[in-house]
Amino acid sequence: MHEGLVLEMDVRSHILEPEIVELSGIVEKFIETKHIDPAGFEKFKEVIKSAEAKREYWALNEQIAPTQSITVYGAYKVIYLSLSNILNTLQIGYQKKENPVSAEKVMPVFEFLINLTRDVGVVDGMVHSRKMVSDIQIESVYRSTALLYSKTREIGIVPVLQDEIKGSSSGSSLKSLGDDLYVKLARS
DSSP: OOHHHHHHHHHHHOOOHHHHHHHHHHHHHHHHHTOOOGGGHHHHHHHHHHHHHHHHHHHTOOSSOHHHHHHHHHHHHHHHHHHHHHHHHHHHHHHTTOTTHHHHHHTTHHHHHHHHHHHHHHHHHHHHTTOOOOHHHHHHHHHHHHHHHHHHHHHTOOOOHHHHHHTOOOOOHHHHHHHHHHHHHHHO
């Protein structure tokens, strides 16, 4: 079997919601103990890699309509960037000994992350099982994405689009459309 195909199958069937719940628990522990433990950062890095793989998978996905795929891509992009910024906030908090201020700052984002990963997980599951994805399900992903982005903006850990684009190696037109969706979310 081709190695890329195995990776693609793993990415398709991998659901992020349980991992986001686990990250939420890690942050809750930081708050309870009033100490940010850098050992928890490794799990964040793992989940960020998973979100990045999902984002890349959906950037070029042809299994559903392009407008639907772009919405799912945008959702994974916001998840990826939100997690990256949460990790960054926690790392800075640890370095500055802002225990548990940084953890308390990012904790409210997890409710929105969990909701979005649940919504996008439904779409992932439907595509994986070759079922039809409805516009209502895609609209739910879009709304959850907008709510997550708004929450990150509200608490001051807004995902930075320009930094992420500079680090990207993909120049696909779908990726560009996904970036446009992300910008629209930022303005909503």
